[in-house]
Every structure is written in C-alpha cells, then in structure tokens.
Amino acid sequence: MEALPYLSPELLVDPEAHTPATDMWAMGVILYELMALRTPWEDEHAVRLLERIRDQPLRPLPVQYSEELAPICYTLLKRNPQSRPSADELLLLPPIQSRIVSLLDMESDDVAAG
Known part of the structure; x- marks a missing residue:
C-alpha cells in the first residue's frame, strides 16, 4: 500500500499507462508531502484511497510556504496528464x-574564492 498514494489517476484506469507525466504526478505528491507532512489523499483502505485520488479535490497546502511553491505543486497534481508540465x-x-541562477552564482563565487 506504500506506493498507492503516488499513483496518478491515469494509472488507476490503465496500469500500463506509465509516461513521464505519471512521474511528474509522483513528484507532485512528494512535494505536497514535504510541504504538508502528509500525502494529498489518505485512507486506510486501498480502494477508497484510489477513489479519493481519482475524485476528491486536492486539499490546500499550508500557507507558510512561498507563493511560488504551491502553484508548482498544484500544477504537478493536475488530473489531466496533458496539463502537467x-x-x-x-x-x-x-x-x-x-x-x-542563484545556485550557479553561489557555485561560481565558491570557485572564485578557491
């Protein structure tokens, strides 16, 4: 049951439908979990969990994160795989x-400092 929360909606319909978009979905679940300290959809019973992933609206993320991070997470968790980046x-x-750019600038500063 550990992998179920990371399954994309299209994999619930066709387990062979694995594409890069399903990986982006899983990345969105991981990002959500890091931000909310729980997965987007939860249930103790596998069938209900899969129904929630398929049908239940996404719960809002906590507000303490930057305004830029939540929209990225929500975009990764779009149910339509063609809508995911x-x-x-x-x-x-x-x-x-x-x-x-910021990380590259820091790295070049470190290299210049020796």
Missing part, C-alpha cells in the same frame, strides 16, 4: 529558473 517545462518555470 514535463521535466523540461518545470525547469523553465520562473521560480525554478531564479533558484538555478
């Missing part, structure tokens, strides 16, 4: 790009 598209989102 690819890994390349995710890396091009402005909040992600700004963090990449």
